[in-house]
Amino acid sequence: MNDRIHRLISAAQAGDIYPKLLKVEYDEFDQNLSSPQRIAKRLTEYMEAQPCAFSDDNELVGLIRFDGSVEAALFPRTGHRFYRSVARFAEGRTDFFGNPLTFGNLTGYHPHFAWHGANTKATPDGRVAGSAFLFGGGQAGGKDRSGLTSLLLSVAHMDPTGVMCGNSIFNLSVDERIVTDDASFEKLVLLVETYFKEGGLHIQLNHVSVEELRAAQKNPDAYKSVRVRVSGFSAYFVGLKESIQDDVIARTDHLV
Amino acid sequence: MTDSTQSQNQMPTAIVFDIERFAVNDGPGIRTVVFLKGCPLHCLWCHNPESQVQPPEILFSSQKCTACGRCAAACPAGAHVISKGIHLFDRSRCIHCGRCVRACLSGALELAGRSMTVDEVLAEVLRDKPFYDNSGGGLTLSGGEPLMNAPFALALLRGAKEAGLHTAVETSGAVARETLMEVAPYIDLWLWDVKHLDPACHRVLTGGELAPILANLEALNARGAEIVLRRPSIPGVNDSPDGLAALGALAERIESVSAIDIEPYHPLGVDKARRLGRSQKEYPFPPKDYVARICTEVARHTRKPVRPA
Numbered sequence: 001m002n003d004r005i006h007r008l009i010s011a012a013q014a015g016d017i018y019p020k021l022l023k024v025e026y027d028e029f030d031q032n033l034s035s036p037q038r039i040a041k042r043l044t045e046y047m048e049a050q051p052c053a054f055s056d057d058n059e060l061v062g063l064i065r066f067d068g069s070v071e072a073a074l075f076p077r078t079g080h081r082f083y084r085s086v087a088r089f090a091e092g093r094t095d096f097f098g099n100p101l102t103f104g105n106l107t108g109y110h111p112h113f114a115w116h117g118a119n120t121k122a123t124p125d126g127r128v129a130g131s132a133f134l135f136g137g138g139q140a141g142g143k144d145r146s147g148l149t150s151l152l153l154s155v156a157h158m159d160p161t162g163v164m165c166g167n168s169i170f171n172l173s174v175d176e177r178i179v180t181d182d183a184s185f186e187k188l189v190l191l192v193e194t195y196f197k198e199g200g201l202h203i204q205l206n207h208v209s210v211e212e213l214r215a216a217q218k219n220p221d222a223y224k225s226v227r228v229r230v231s232g233f234s235a236y237f238v239g240l241k242e243s244i245q246d247d248v249i250a251r252t253d254h255l256v
Numbered sequence: 257m258t259d260s261t262q263s264q265n266q267m268p269t270a271i272v273f274d275i276e277r278f279a280v281n282d283g284p285g286i287r288t289v290v291f292l293k294g295c296p297l298h299c300l301w302c303h304n305p306e307s308q309v310q311p312p313e314i315l316f317s318s319q320k321c322t323a324c325g326r327c328a329a330a331c332p333a334g335a336h337v338i339s340k341g342i343h344l345f346d347r348s349r350c351i352h353c354g355r356c357v358r359a360c361l362s363g364a365l366e367l368a369g370r371s372m373t374v375d376e377v378l379a380e381v382l383r384d385k386p387f388y389d390n391s392g393g394g395l396t397l398s399g400g401e402p403l404m405n406a407p408f409a410l411a412l413l414r415g416a417k418e419a420g421l422h423t424a425v426e427t428s429g430a431v432a433r434e435t436l437m438e439v440a441p442y443i444d445l446w447l448w449d450v451k452h453l454d455p456a457c458h459r460v461l462t463g464g465e466l467a468p469i470l471a472n473l474e475a476l477n478a479r480g481a482e483i484v485l486r487r488p489s490i491p492g493v494n495d496s497p498d499g500l501a502a503l504g505a506l507a508e509r510i511e512s513v514s515a516i517d518i519e520p521y522h523p524l525g526v527d528k529a530r531r532l533g534r535s536q537k538e539y540p541f542p543p544k545d546y547v548a549r550i551c552t553e554v555a556r557h558t559r560k561p562v563r564p565a
Contacts, residue, residue, distance in 0.1 A: 187280045193390055197386065
């Protein structure tokens, strides 16, 4: 079931299918379910019962969006138990290289970060109470002051096992000039290489200029092909919600 | 009590106005550039006018000022005065203590330059050592004229070499010969400014003499240093065909010169000068292909690489 949802999401992001938004209805009995397996079974039944159209390339043309409030009610009973069971599995196990296993939450959808943020008070990084969490590790918009090397070292040196969900995502926005100039690009490569050598786990680079993104906001039809990486996936910029667009723009743009 | 000059030599300090990490245009690899205040020249196009004078200076942005008077209340020297709703700043009274900068809530005041010891600077520079190691980068000393403060420069460069860093210096060459020879063993790469090769023009444009600079260049050449000539190319000022030919010829003549870097002019300094209470001439902003054209022209007169900086 996860694999199909994943493929649906990718296809929807690529513009290959036009998703229908359905709301998952839980009746009182479901909400009181304490077993994650029963919830999952109920969800599968629900999804397979949905009316759907078929195209030659896609199995299913439909996308289910989960209302955050429903998730909230279920989370203590399902999400927590799910994570605890994964944590128990990972404990003491190592990967091929002998590093302890870590696991992360790769949802990457703004409603999730908004919901969690809405339920969290102010945090020491300067984030105000109630505002959305940041996509992944790294700088909050405009908060890093010491430049790229300092930022990369900070993220690389974070202990991924110190936080239950791990530090799985790190977005970096660099000015387009760093990738259009050969000499600068070479240095960007060395920068990223050093980041991984220092313990960095993951990095995503955006290199669209801020001017282009702002222009795309004003005139989306002319910028249909501009792709940016948001946490965990690539997306057509003009297809993103305005709040995510603003976030991609606000992410510190390192000029070289 | 130790003698003050003796302790100065043991723990030299300098007025540092910037430390720029992830610098990619100031030598090979990924580098950190340390900018020292003070310069014997005052080039009319200077990108860092806050570097020209050695003591710390206050930059004041009148458009950010709300005339709230907090600076006046904080200033021990009476340099800030609010009169009829207007903020007056008497620089002659300023002792650059920085209290007004801390008091200002609108960010209208900045202090350029603070005193740092060699150890403090080195500690900051060494934070990026993994990047230097992986890219063949290191420390670049710049300013102003970093070699004006010889004891500090020497101690810092020595410390950098001891830590295994590649070192580079951006210099005007307008320094004492003894200083050059003293620091030379600790410098891997010289980035040597050549502003103008006509002595009279050089005097007018930079306030300094050309001949001693060229003599220093030849002395370094005799030592076999690695030198890159740097030309800040200012439209209409030092980019005549004759001038560019002379630059190419210089590179040919001085064996140790490995390349010429052409830097385009940018009116960065104009606003900074204004905020320092000075005025600076604004030259025309060069068109996009300007640096490429200058490189091509200079390259006609030398076999050595001529590249955009």
